[in-house]
Amino acid sequence: MAIILNIETATKNCSVSLAKDGEVLAIKELNDGNYSHAEKLHPFIQEVLNVADISKDSIDAIAVSKGPGSYTGLRIGVSAAKGLSFAFDKPLISVDTLQSLANSITIEEGYILPMLDARRMEVYSAVFDKYHQQIRDIKAEIIDENSFFELLSKNKVYFLGDGAEKCKEIITHTNAIFIDAQFPSANQMAELSYVKYKKNDIEDVAYFEPFYLKDFVVTPEKKR
Secondary structure, eight states: OOEEEEEEOSSSOEEEEEEETTEEEEEEEEOSSSOOHHHHHHHHHHHHHHHHTOOGGGOOEEEEEOOSSOHHHHHHHHHHHHHHHHHHTOOEEEEOHHHHHHTTOOOSSSEEEEEEEOSTTEEEEEEEOTTSOEEEEEEEEEOOTTTTHHHHHHSOEEEESTTTGGGTTTOOOTTEEEEOSOOOOHHHHHHHHHHHHHTTOOBOTTTOOOOOSSOOOOOOOOOO
16 A cells, blocks of 8 residues: 655646545645745645545655646745655655646547647647557647647647647647646646556655756846
8 A cells, every 4th residue: 555645836736635556535736827836835735634634654655746847836846845755754756747747638549748838939748649658758849830740630639738728829730629727736646656656666855856858047137
């Protein structure tokens, strides 16, 4: 038996779940359009523990969404996960954010294309088949009218995530299907983190860092 605390903060959705053998016992999440993770994350962790009536000592592992995603969100989630892992001497598990997002939908045919907003017309994306197996590496790419044409010419492509919203008016192929209001969640993390736990696929707490994909760039403040 494995009880795993899952933490997802890669986007504006602040999400925490507690799962037993991959089955969610309790979940708390909020997506209010703001990055409120610093204020909400630890109260959410305590709330799922209370709802499931499980003490911190009973947790077998801490899982965190590793990215790509928001620099600030990832830093907050990973810092919290590493702190808990170190404090309670529990293994740390990382879960790919786009894999988790892809697992949030089920399709009968075609491709799943989760994408996260990387500002302007750029997104972080990967491609998965109908079995949720990744068939293309994660990329940071600028979207235009020719994006994913090869996939779209073969079969239906299901776009989801906060990066998909800004692509609707640009990608107009008849095989393009857009799934609204879908964000990475600690709900889908539960099964993925349990699979890694059984394989003892864990991270080195001291050296683990989020998968940012791109270097952080500070934008100068505009002069008034």
